[in-house]
Amino acid sequence: MKSKLAKQLFSLIFCLFITLHAANAENSTQEKRASLTFGVLPIISTHKLIKRFSPLSDFLSECLGVEIILETAPNYKKFMQRSNSEKRYDILFTAPHFYYLAEQQAGYKVVVRIAAPELVSIIAVNKESSINSVRELKNRTLSTTDPLALNTALTRELLFLSGLNPDKDLTLITTPTHNASLLSAYKNITDAASLMLPPYKRANKEIRSNMRIIAKTKGVPHMPISVAPWLSQKEIKNITKALLGLDSTIAGKKILKTMRWPGITKATSAEYADLDWALKYLKLD
Amino acid sequence: MIEVIMLSVLVFNNLHTISTTHADRLNDTATSILNQFSSAAGNFMAEVDYAGLEEFSSDLLKHTEISYLIVYGHKNNSVIELGKNVPKTKPVQDIKPSDVDDGIFDVSKKIIVGGRLQGEVALGFSLAVMDSAITHARNQSILIASTEVILTIITTVIIGLYLTKNLQLLSESAVKVASGDFDTNIPIKYKDEVGLAAQAFNDMVYAVKKNTRQLQESQAQIQLLMDSTAEAIYGIDANGLCIFANPACIRLLGYNSEDELLNESINQLISNQKRTNTENSQDLLSYTKLNHPGHSDQETLKRKDGSQFSVEYWTHPISRDTEILGSVITFIDITERKETEKELLLYREHLEQLVEERSKDLITRTSQLEKAYDSLNQTKDELQQHRDNLQFMVDSKTFELKKATDEALLAKEAAEQANQAKSEFLANISHELRTPLHAILSFSNFGSKQSKELENQKIPTYFTNINTSGNRLLALINDLLDISKLEAGRMEMHFQQQALLPIIEHCQSELSSMLHEKNIQLNLSSEDVDDNAEFDKTRIQQVVTNIIGNSIKFSPENSSIEVSVESTNLEMDDKSNVPALRISIQDQGPGIPEEELASIFNEFIQSSKTKTGAGGTGLGLSISYRIVQAHHGKIWAENAKDKGALFQFIIPRKIPCSSL
Numbered sequence: 001m002k003s004k005l006a007k008q009l010f011s012l013i014f015c016l017f018i019t020l021h022a023a024n025a026e027n028s029t030q031e032k033r034a035s036l037t038f039g040v041l042p043i044i045s046t047h048k049l050i051k052r053f054s055p056l057s058d059f060l061s062e063c064l065g066v067e068i069i070l071e072t073a074p075n076y077k078k079f080m081q082r083s084n085s086e087k088r089y090d091i092l093f094t095a096p097h098f099y100y101l102a103e104q105q106a107g108y109k110v111v112v113r114i115a116a117p118e119l120v121s122i123i124a125v126n127k128e129s130s131i132n133s134v135r136e137l138k139n140r141t142l143s144t145t146d147p148l149a150l151n152t153a154l155t156r157e158l159l160f161l162s163g164l165n166p167d168k169d170l171t172l173i174t175t176p177t178h179n180a181s182l183l184s185a186y187k188n189i190t191d192a193a194s195l196m197l198p199p200y201k202r203a204n205k206e207i208r209s210n211m212r213i214i215a216k217t218k219g220v221p222h223m224p225i226s227v228a229p230w231l232s233q234k235e236i237k238n239i240t241k242a243l244l245g246l247d248s249t250i251a252g253k254k255i256l257k258t259m260r261w262p263g264i265t266k267a268t269s270a271e272y273a274d275l276d277w278a279l280k281y282l283k284l285d
Numbered sequence: 286m287i288e289v290i291m292l293s294v295l296v297f298n299n300l301h302t303i304s305t306t307h308a309d310r311l312n313d314t315a316t317s318i319l320n321q322f323s324s325a326a327g328n329f330m331a332e333v334d335y336a337g338l339e340e341f342s343s344d345l346l347k348h349t350e351i352s353y354l355i356v357y358g359h360k361n362n363s364v365i366e367l368g369k370n371v372p373k374t375k376p377v378q379d380i381k382p383s384d385v386d387d388g389i390f391d392v393s394k395k396i397i398v399g400g401r402l403q404g405e406v407a408l409g410f411s412l413a414v415m416d417s418a419i420t421h422a423r424n425q426s427i428l429i430a431s432t433e434v435i436l437t438i439i440t441t442v443i444i445g446l447y448l449t450k451n452l453q454l455l456s457e458s459a460v461k462v463a464s465g466d467f468d469t470n471i472p473i474k475y476k477d478e479v480g481l482a483a484q485a486f487n488d489m490v491y492a493v494k495k496n497t498r499q500l501q502e503s504q505a506q507i508q509l510l511m512d513s514t515a516e517a518i519y520g521i522d523a524n525g526l527c528i529f530a531n532p533a534c535i536r537l538l539g540y541n542s543e544d545e546l547l548n549e550s551i552n553q554l555i556s557n558q559k560r561t562n563t564e565n566s567q568d569l570l571s572y573t574k575l576n577h578p579g580h581s582d583q584e585t586l587k588r589k590d591g592s593q594f595s596v597e598y599w600t601h602p603i604s605r606d607t608e609i610l611g612s613v614i615t616f617i618d619i620t621e622r623k624e625t626e627k628e629l630l631l632y633r634e635h636l637e638q639l640v641e642e643r644s645k646d647l648i649t650r651t652s653q654l655e656k657a658y659d660s661l662n663q664t665k666d667e668l669q670q671h672r673d674n675l676q677f678m679v680d681s682k683t684f685e686l687k688k689a690t691d692e693a694l695l696a697k698e699a700a701e702q703a704n705q706a707k708s709e710f711l712a713n714i715s716h717e718l719r720t721p722l723h724a725i726l727s728f729s730n731f732g733s734k735q736s737k738e739l740e741n742q743k744i745p746t747y748f749t750n751i752n753t754s755g756n757r758l759l760a761l762i763n764d765l766l767d768i769s770k771l772e773a774g775r776m777e778m779h780f781q782q783q784a785l786l787p788i789i790e791h792c793q794s795e796l797s798s799m800l801h802e803k804n805i806q807l808n809l810s811s812e813d814v815d816d817n818a819e820f821d822k823t824r825i826q827q828v829v830t831n832i833i834g835n836s837i838k839f840s841p842e843n844s845s846i847e848v849s850v851e852s853t854n855l856e857m858d859d860k861s862n863v864p865a866l867r868i869s870i871q872d873q874g875p876g877i878p879e880e881e882l883a884s885i886f887n888e889f890i891q892s893s894k895t896k897t898g899a900g901g902t903g904l905g906l907s908i909s910y911r912i913v914q915a916h917h918g919k920i921w922a923e924n925a926k927d928k929g930a931l932f933q934f935i936i937p938r939k940i941p942c943s944s945l
Contacts, residue, residue: 054399
């Protein structure tokens with residue numbers, strides 16, 4: 001009788017020990033991560049980027065109860081290196097094709113994306129230009145953005161699908177911004193310009209009235225926000241919940257307005273799964 | 286000594302200023318570099334581009350004063366450490382260079398990008414450069430100050446010797462001038478301040494010499510003047526003691542020399558005889574004491590021998606600033622003049638007496654003349670008034686006579702007009718009476734003589750003609766009777782409160798055959814007017830029939846006559862306004878000649894248009910006029926603006942009580 005009671009008591013103590021140990025293990029993991037690093041692709045100047053993303057960073061910090069360190073990089077290449085090789089960022093805001101690579105190489109998983117129509121690039125020519133189709137760009141000059149930018153990848157893919165070799169059949173001129181690319185064609189420095197559709201729509205009305213779109217690329221899902229694989233499920237859940245909750249509070253809506261995002265929606269890796277075509281344009285050497 | 290103290294103060298002050306300036310400059314430099322660096326480093330920090338930041342920072346280390354540079358990250362961990370003297374622990378910031386205790390001025394600043402803290406930068410500035418500069422400045426200042434002190438001492442000794450020598454020469458020359466040697470002259474070697482002083486001294490000596498000579502000449506001239514003048518001149522001091530006297534004075538006072546008078550009081554010269562004129566009773570000494578000029582011709586002086594003589598004197602005070610020194614008295618002997626004045630006084634009194642007597646006589650005569658003149662004026666006024674009265678009477682009589690003549694002429698013209706109108710009327714009325722009578726007689730005679738031969742159907746025509754003419758004759762006679770009654774005031778009026786429009790409509794009905802005959806349209810407009818008034822139905826009907834009948838007579842065929850009734854006010858004889866009705870009748874005929882508008886309502890007056898063929902006795906309008914008058918109303922005619930005649934009459938809605 002006594003031995004049975006002792007056995008039962010031992011079992012109870014053992015269960016309690018296991019439970020407490022597991023709880024401690026969980027707590028110790030969280031204690032290690034007193035801060036999370038939020039990496040943001042340098043899509044605009046650093047000063048503007050920090051100013052624009054700070055409210056979102058503070059919002060996440062408040063929701064998650066940890067310090068959020070907001071970081072960017074001097075350029076796309078360095079950013080990709082930090083995210084994919086150095087695995088520096090816990091939370092990642094990057095371009096769709098960069099995300100595809102980050103998932104492949106570092107295991108980042110998309111949780112949400114900007115709730116906006118697919119990202120599309122266009123090729124525009126001066127209104128008086130004789131060019132009417134992509135094929136007519138052969139032996140011409142085409143202004144583009146950063147070689148690693150999504151716009152450039154989409155444009156190259158369009159040229160390729162139209163039977164043109166982007167590196168041989170025409171000359172691609174790199175410009176620092178989408179607007180610079182458009183102005184090059186507007187001022188007849190290049191024969192045509194490629195840029196994303198949203199910046200084209202925001203361009204000066206007078207410039208647009210003197211330009212003509214000759215082609216549109218295929219679309220890709222909008223900018224994703226992904227999380228590092230080393231985060232716990234609870235952390236991932238909390239981050240997802242916080243980001244999706246932006247729409248439901250006045251403070252959150254104000255942040256969305258600051259970010260110029262129409263909203264945040266849940267996203268899955270499957271949406272970005274067919275971006276393998278872009279890998280051939282991400283020349284990191 | 287003072288120079289040394291002042292130079293020491295100046296050197297210490299300069300050293301302090303240099304030290305402060307260097308400290309301020311270092312502080313400003315540090316602040317400026319920190320601001321620029323933290324601003325530029327922000328992007329590197331946000332981009333976590335420490336390599337880029339280090340490259341950028343290494344340029345900063347070229348600054349000689351910067352001892353070290355440390356950039357701290359988010360967690361105060363140093364991400365960049367550059368420089369020779371990087372502290373092992375995070376340095377404590379110095380507020381200003383003077384707080385430095387270790388030779389390094391430690392400063393730091395947060396790195397903020399887009400409002401977000403990215404880290405901190407700490408810089409150390411070595412004070413060695415600043416201290417070296419201050420030491421160099423101090424050594425230079427002391428060297429300059431020492432040199433200046435030595436040079437000052439040497440210069441002071443040289444200048445002192447030079448000045449002492451020249452001052453001694455100036456002093457000796459001044460002593461000579463004081464002793465009357467005006468030919469003294471100081472030689473001038475240089476044109477410096479000493480030379481200028483010597484030149485000024487020489488000029489002064491020359492001026493003194495010149496002035497002394499002029500003074501001597503002036504004194505000689507004054508003495509000559511004193512000696513030669515006939516007027517006595519006598520000088521006294523403030524106590525009245527004689528200080529000088531000229532020969533004329535000595536002579537007049539009977540003394541032998543000036544010495545006899547000197548220091549003698551002037552009171553001894555003044556006679557005790559009472560002055561005759563009290564207005565000039567101021568004595569000689571009092572003028573001196575009052576320090577103002579004086580003049581009198583009422584003084585008597587005593588000679589040495591005691592005899593007295595009258596004088597006229599003038600005193601002029603002598604004073605320096607406010608101090609009275611005395612006065613100069615000039616006087617002349619006026620004994621003879623006084624005697625003459627006495628005689629003149631007697632003669633004047635005699636003359637005044639004579640003038641007074643003559644004046645009295647003149648006043649009496651003037652008074653008599655004034656009385657005579659007043660009387661003459663009164664008579665003249667009376668005559669003028671009388672003449673004015675006569676003139677007024679003549680003018681009044683003349684005016685009355687003229688007025689009577691004018692009235693007589695007017696009456697004569699009126700009578701002649703009336704007579705002519707009556708003659709015309711009689712001629713006309715005779716014709717009017719004779720025409721129907723002639724028709725009656727002709728047709729009755731014709732019927733009675735040829736009744737058997739006549740065709741039966743013509744007999745009614747003859748009787749109709751006789752009836753028509755009889756009616757016409759009857760109407761004429763009625764008119765004549767009416768006018769005679771109205772003239773005589775025997776027409777009886779039966780005033781009753783009743784509506785006017787039915788009366789007009791009745792008249793329209795009566796005159797319908799005439800209207801139909803000439804195809805004339807009669808339009809009656811009243812526009813909801815209250816047509817009630819107090820009037821004699823028969824007589825007003827007569828007025829309306831007369832006027833509309835006239836209008837039909839003068840209207841061309843196929844025309845129209847407008848009749849309107851409206852409310853209005855009527856001004857009564859007592860100037861009061863009473864409610865009334867206005868009846869207007871306008872035709873499209875030829876209108877009335879302007880010269881006949883005023884007389885058209887007169888008896889025996891027919892319009893010239895009537896004479897041309899419209900027919901009538903001219904009594905209708907006259908009767909209408911008198912009927913309207915009997916109603917206390919008003920009737921008049923005028924030519925319409927467009928075409929035709931416009932007749933209007935107004936009758937009060939209520940007949941005044943006095944007429945009932």
